[in-house]
Amino acid sequence: MLKDLAPGVKISISRSISKSFEQYMSRIGWDENKYSLEDFIKEWREYIINSSSWYSQLSEETKADPVFHEELAAKINETIEKIFNEEPTQEQIEEIEKLQQQQGKEFDYSCKMEAKYIVDTQKN
Structure with a gap:
């Protein structure tokens, strides 16, 4: 499902993950003992709902699809791994x-x- 989205939306998803991850890590002072994937995901969801343009472009059906959520989880992991390897x-x-x-x-x-x-x- 994720691969079927417009290229601009896919790029926006990656940027929203990076941006919210940077904000989250800054908020916790890059302290790995304070890091919580669940907390980051909560902040990312708030960010995409309130600050991103791509989220409103998705249909309610797509937003509710478990396969889409699995693909998003993989994308989040991939993006975070990329950040740590840069x-x-x-x-x-x-x-x-x-x-x-x-x-x-x-x-x-x-x-x-x-x-x-x-x-x-x-x-x-």
Whole structure:
């Protein structure tokens, strides 16, 4: 079902997952002990209902279809895995190294999105 959607809708679904995941992880301070897939899914649902354009384009039949939900779950897992596997940029690494020297503390990060969070929060 997911594969049958218009390309723009599929891209919007991926973006909504990434955007809401970034917001959720920022809210919990990228603390893996606070991470809850159930909490993230709740926040993502709120996000798609209130802030996304693609959700309103789906029929009620599609929204209720269990196969569609299974495919969405797979897409969520795939998108999160992609996020965790995306290496920080060289610019981010250099920026974090500077921040570590300035602040005299070490920051742990493993992916580009987490590096962005560190840079954003430590600069502000």
